[in-house]
Amino acid sequence: MEQQQGGQAGARVLVVDDDPTVAEVVTGYLDRAGYVVDRAGDGPDALARAAAHWPDLVVLDLMLPGMDGLEVCRRMRGHGPVPVIMLTARGDEDDRILGLEVGADDYVTKPFSPRELVLRVESVLRRTRPAQPAGMLRSAALSVDPQARRALKDGFELALTVREFDLLAFFLRHPGRVFSREDLMREVWGWDFGDLSTVTVHVRRLRGKVEDDPARPRLIHTVWGVGYRFDGSPAEV
Numbered sequence: 001m002e003q004q005q006g007g008q009a010g011a012r013v014l015v016v017d018d019d020p021t022v023a024e025v026v027t028g029y030l031d032r033a034g035y036v037v038d039r040a041g042d043g044p045d046a047l048a049r050a051a052a053h054w055p056d057l058v059v060l061d062l063m064l065p066g067m068d069g070l071e072v073c074r075r076m077r078g079h080g081p082v083p084v085i086m087l088t089a090r091g092d093e094d095d096r097i098l099g100l101e102v103g104a105d106d107y108v109t110k111p112f113s114p115r116e117l118v119l120r121v122e123s124v125l126r127r128t129r130p131a132q133p134a135g136m137l138r139s140a141a142l143s144v145d146p147q148a149r150r151a152l153k154d155g156f157e158l159a160l161t162v163r164e165f166d167l168l169a170f171f172l173r174h175p176g177r178v179f180s181r182e183d184l185m186r187e188v189w190g191w192d193f194g195d196l197s198t199v200t201v202h203v204r205r206l207r208g209k210v211e212d213d214p215a216r217p218r219l220i221h222t223v224w225g226v227g228y229r230f231d232g233s234p235a236e237v
Contacts, residue, residue, distance in 0.1 A: 011125055012036045014055035016046040016072065017087065018064055022110070026059060029114040030121065043067030043075075050076055057125055059117070060104075062088040073102050083124045083162045085117070100201040105163045106189075123190050127166050137172040139232035140219065142210060144169050153210060163188065164206050171220065171230035180227035203228055
């Protein structure tokens with residue numbers, strides 16, 4: 001599998017949607033924004049195209065014929081890390097949360113503004129490649145390299161999504177401070193508004209990867225009625 005690395009300009013985006021009109025519109029907007037765009041109409045085609053040219057980001061429809069978007073996301077993540085923005089026509093919050101639970105970094109509900117989708121793509125890709133070199137972040141058994149985008153616990157690499165990594169790095173940079181979900185949405189996602197359940201799901205997923213006992217977290221604490229606080233002994237070198 002060929003994994004391609006690129007900057008935001010010229011980054012490869014795989015658009016997966018069985019509705020040719022939606023796929024054509026999204027592809028057109030992304031193409032005009034300077035992205036290299038591949039298209040797939042179903043899950044097997046998406047996996048084949050990703051194997052041939054590994055994307056920098058995937059725009060993935062949840063409701064695909066045969067293999068749905070959740071399964072496509074799982075299979076892609078089994079081959080390597082890739083940011084995923086999920087498209088869904090469903091209005092049920094449980095479906096949106098399920099997409100986040102399997103590792104989607106963001107979701108957009110149909111009908112949507114193509115311009116908004118392009119902004120979401122830009123936001124996710126911008127955060128996968130820090131513009132400024134950054135030193136190592138360490139706390140307790142955790143170490144995070146923002147430049148290489150690698151996170152380790154007790155010396156073993158953690159499999160984090162784009163947003164999980166950003167959230168962990170943000171917590172390590174601000175230990176002992178309480179942040180509301182609105183604060184985290186703004187500082188980590190870069191949005192001034194959005195579905196706050198996105199933050200809740202990502203905190204829960206991150207706890208499952210960094211805590212020894214996620215049911216009794218010792219690092220990422222819930223401050224009831226306020227938000228979350230990261231406790232640890234931070235160091236940046």
